[in-house]
Amino acid sequence: MPSIGSRLYPLLLAALLASFAMPGNGLAADMLNETGLLGLWTPAKLAGTDADRVVGPVGEPDATAPEPLSPLPPRPAPTPRHMRGCIRRVALPAEKKLVALTFDLCERANNIAGFENRIVALLRRENARATFFAGGKWMRSHPEAAMQLMADPRFEIGNHAWTHGNLALMTREEIGKQMLLTEQQHANLLAELGGKAVTAGLADRMARVPQSLTLMRLPYGRSSELALNTLADMGYAVIQWDVEGERDEERHSPRELADRILTLARPGSIVLLHANAVPHKTYELLKLLLPGLRNKGFSTATVGELLALGRPEAVRDGYFTVPGDNSKYDAMFPGKGTLKPDPARPFVHAPVP
Numbered sequence: 001m002p003s004i005g006s007r008l009y010p011l012l013l014a015a016l017l018a019s020f021a022m023p024g025n026g027l028a029a030d031m032l033n034e035t036g037l038l039g040l041w042t043p044a045k046l047a048g049t050d051a052d053r054v055v056g057p058v059g060e061p062d063a064t065a066p067e068p069l070s071p072l073p074p075r076p077a078p079t080p081r082h083m084r085g086c087i088r089r090v091a092l093p094a095e096k097k098l099v100a101l102t103f104d105l106c107e108r109a110n111n112i113a114g115f116e117n118r119i120v121a122l123l124r125r126e127n128a129r130a131t132f133f134a135g136g137k138w139m140r141s142h143p144e145a146a147m148q149l150m151a152d153p154r155f156e157i158g159n160h161a162w163t164h165g166n167l168a169l170m171t172r173e174e175i176g177k178q179m180l181l182t183e184q185q186h187a188n189l190l191a192e193l194g195g196k197a198v199t200a201g202l203a204d205r206m207a208r209v210p211q212s213l214t215l216m217r218l219p220y221g222r223s224s225e226l227a228l229n230t231l232a233d234m235g236y237a238v239i240q241w242d243v244e245g246e247r248d249e250e251r252h253s254p255r256e257l258a259d260r261i262l263t264l265a266r267p268g269s270i271v272l273l274h275a276n277a278v279p280h281k282t283y284e285l286l287k288l289l290l291p292g293l294r295n296k297g298f299s300t301a302t303v304g305e306l307l308a309l310g311r312p313e314a315v316r317d318g319y320f321t322v323p324g325d326n327s328k329y330d331a332m333f334p335g336k337g338t339l340k341p342d343p344a345r346p347f348v349h350a351p352v353p
């Protein structure tokens, strides 16, 4: 018969390992043990390959909609008044030293934006929490990566429009389409993830995975009163940022970018970054940022967690650092923002692919 000590040892070891597994945030390790959906992939499949980081050339616009493979979940109630507008940060109680790292996954109708898999691997290694704002078409062109993000309890997913539409230029119908096509793609992948979970005997673990997207990020940060009202009517909270992580990345080193974020970040900050393969220094700056945040006493949280803990600070216009600094994008990206400029094509705002 084993001694009490030998029976306790595995429990103590598990507790010790769990304490190492949560350098930044006590929430995550429990949730990881509870969910286990990442076990649907081998470590090699989770890590991905160099091919994930290849950005596709500008080609013919893909105007196809996602197949309606799975019914759309019901939309939540309209967004409550205090959550409307463009949320730039969340005012938190003084003792809550949390920041939200957010990663956009933008993709337009006429290119493939790639996936910086090293960013996600790093977040997993460091047990950091994050919010990914995924374009619907990006989810369709990167289905395994999208399902892996959905399956990971460290992460939450928000809507970043179907083909990166500039909502400031769009009608109510076009805005609704950008949102709902993304929801359809999300629902399709969620059903596929659920099928994988059933096959692996993990169906009960799907209960934790949100069924619909309730956060959204404005492509180009561009908004209008019509866009904000339409999104609020659909039950979305619009999440912007108070710290632009990759600002002028071509002129700064990863160290300078990380240091600027560390200087600007305060409790409740929302940091804009990207995990498609378009910005070039995000992975390198993140390697410096995560230990830097820890040294300053910060933990990472998802945007949803910030919102649950504090009071959102919102404005009525989306922008990068000062109001109006992004209106230039209206004239830079054709097809109401849905197209990457092609020198061979004349600039047009319509039709929207």
Ligand SMILES: [Zn+2]
Residues within 6 Å of the ligand: 104, 105, 106, 107, 160, 164, 218, 219, 220
């Ligand atoms: Zn974007």
